[in-house]
Amino acid sequence: MESAILQYHVLAHSTRLHSRPPTIPEKILTPGWSFRSLCSSGLTRRHHVRFATRCTMRTGIDSANSPRNKNNTAVEVDTAASKARRLAGPSPDKAATSTTSSRGLVLDLGPAGSWDSAEVGSPVVKRYVGDNEERWYMWYHGRSLGEEENGVGDRDSIGLATSCNGVHWLRGEGRVVRSCGEAGMVMECRENWWAFDTESIRPAAQVVMSSPMYSSVYWLYYTGYSSDEVVVNFPGRPVSNPERSLNRKVLRSLPGLACSQDGRHWARIEGDHHSGALLDVGSGSEWDSLFIAGPQVVVHGSDDVRMYYHSFDRERGRYAVGLARSRDGIRWVKCGKIAVEGDGPTGSFDEAGIKSVSVVKNGRDGTYLMAYEAVAADARTSIGIAISEDGLGCWRKVGEGPALEASGTDGWDNWGVGSPCLVPMDGHEDEWRIYYVGTDLGGRTGIGMAISNGSDMGSFQRWSGISL
Numbered sequence: 001m002e003s004a005i006l007q008y009h010v011l012a013h014s015t016r017l018h019s020r021p022p023t024i025p026e027k028i029l030t031p032g033w034s035f036r037s038l039c040s041s042g043l044t045r046r047h048h049v050r051f052a053t054r055c056t057m058r059t060g061i062d063s064a065n066s067p068r069n070k071n072n073t074a075v076e077v078d079t080a081a082s083k084a085r086r087l088a089g090p091s092p093d094k095a096a097t098s099t100t101s102s103r104g105l106v107l108d109l110g111p112a113g114s115w116d117s118a119e120v121g122s123p124v125v126k127r128y129v130g131d132n133e134e135r136w137y138m139w140y141h142g143r144s145l146g147e148e149e150n151g152v153g154d155r156d157s158i159g160l161a162t163s164c165n166g167v168h169w170l171r172g173e174g175r176v177v178r179s180c181g182e183a184g185m186v187m188e189c190r191e192n193w194w195a196f197d198t199e200s201i202r203p204a205a206q207v208v209m210s211s212p213m214y215s216s217v218y219w220l221y222y223t224g225y226s227s228d229e230v231v232v233n234f235p236g237r238p239v240s241n242p243e244r245s246l247n248r249k250v251l252r253s254l255p256g257l258a259c260s261q262d263g264r265h266w267a268r269i270e271g272d273h274h275s276g277a278l279l280d281v282g283s284g285s286e287w288d289s290l291f292i293a294g295p296q297v298v299v300h301g302s303d304d305v306r307m308y309y310h311s312f313d314r315e316r317g318r319y320a321v322g323l324a325r326s327r328d329g330i331r332w333v334k335c336g337k338i339a340v341e342g343d344g345p346t347g348s349f350d351e352a353g354i355k356s357v358s359v360v361k362n363g364r365d366g367t368y369l370m371a372y373e374a375v376a377a378d379a380r381t382s383i384g385i386a387i388s389e390d391g392l393g394c395w396r397k398v399g400e401g402p403a404l405e406a407s408g409t410d411g412w413d414n415w416g417v418g419s420p421c422l423v424p425m426d427g428h429e430d431e432w433r434i435y436y437v438g439t440d441l442g443g444r445t446g447i448g449m450a451i452s453n454g455s456d457m458g459s460f461q462r463w464s465g466i467s468l
Helices: 035-040 080-084
Strands: 049-051 105-107 119-129 134-143 157-163 169-171 184-187 200-211 215-229 251-260 267-269 293-301 304-313 318-326 333-337 354-361 368-375 381-388 416-424 432-439 445-453 456-462
Touching: 105 169, 119 200, 119 416, 119 432, 119 445, 134 200, 157 200, 200 251, 215 293, 251 293, 293 354, 304 354, 318 354, 318 368, 368 416, 381 432, 381 456, 432 456
Parallel strands: 200 293, 354 416, 381 416
Antiparallel strands: 049 267, 105 445, 119 134, 134 157, 157 169, 157 184, 200 215, 215 251, 251 267, 293 304, 304 318, 318 333, 354 368, 368 381, 416 432, 432 445, 445 456
8 A cells, every 4th residue: 555545543553454345245336436535635644543443454364354264254144153143133031022012123232241232223224235135234332231341331332233134133242343254343432531432432324435446445424422511501401412311411522433444343533623533513602512413424426525413502402403514524614504494393393403314315316315313392202304406405304294203102112213324225116214213211222124105205114024
């Protein structure tokens, strides 16, 4: 690799990224954006790379981590060994009872003692289509119960689950992924006192950057939370960051970036902010002065990368979504709040604002679709859909109410649904999926999936095991 490409600052030991990604699918849906443009746009020593794990990625090494290892597949196949792994459905001691409906649930809490046994959420789902198979990746955050030996038991980490159909997911049994064919936890909080992501990390968006010379590299945009608490003085409006039903703390959060060649071993890329983040909060009375969360990134063109993020506007007392733009995906310029038609009138399902958006460009007509978490006055959440001609101007709501709301009293997600991830089902006429976080009345979380009603984006139905 040319010396001018990246200056790596590696934690713990020296490791090099090479041009050949070990396990990225051959026929991958990549944006028309060159990884070389990143290198030529000024990614120098200011943008240090810090490795999240200690797994070597050099080619030609005869080990479990080697991309030449025959067992090194991007998604585990349904072999006898993989069947023996624990499936991602409800664990025996926590599964939905006969009086509780699990309709739509695709990823429950992990088994007792696992890294994701207390909470799961923030699904970022990608579907890759090859000649004879589909490969699905889900990055999500998880949390364990109590304090672990290293003191991170109450912190969110990021993990990976894999699937062949987007419904039945395989999750790793171990705590940390150590080979390129595994699933499990892939990224933890940092311990550096100056970093912005010492308390919790949650995935928000994943894109693939590629060029003929350097092949494909996964980029993961995530929210990092520090231990700094911010004060929200707005009576009658419960606010939490990160969102956690039994915890109303508001922590300072900022967007971060990590890259990987296999989706499992991640290297953080330091932004211009002194903490390593990509953006800073607004100053003074600006609408995003409290925190920045949920960086959803869309590659619009070769030099036009867009980030949609949310914060809490304390002057208006509601959540709002902002837009930032970049030429290289690292240095960003804020463009202000986006406008959504019918801005949460009194008594509406989004009276307290919108947050945690998922934006996708519709390949059929070139419009932009946004799935968003709508917050009601009582803090209960649902999912709405909006559409924009160019992704910049005014967004129009699809329908007068939510596209997906909390289930009935016996449902596993009967308190609220949110953190949507919108996935187009290319090859399936007029079909979209939403992966989402569901919460019950007791605060228990899970990840669910709903399917659009044909081309009607204003209505999604929970998956029921039919028509797969």
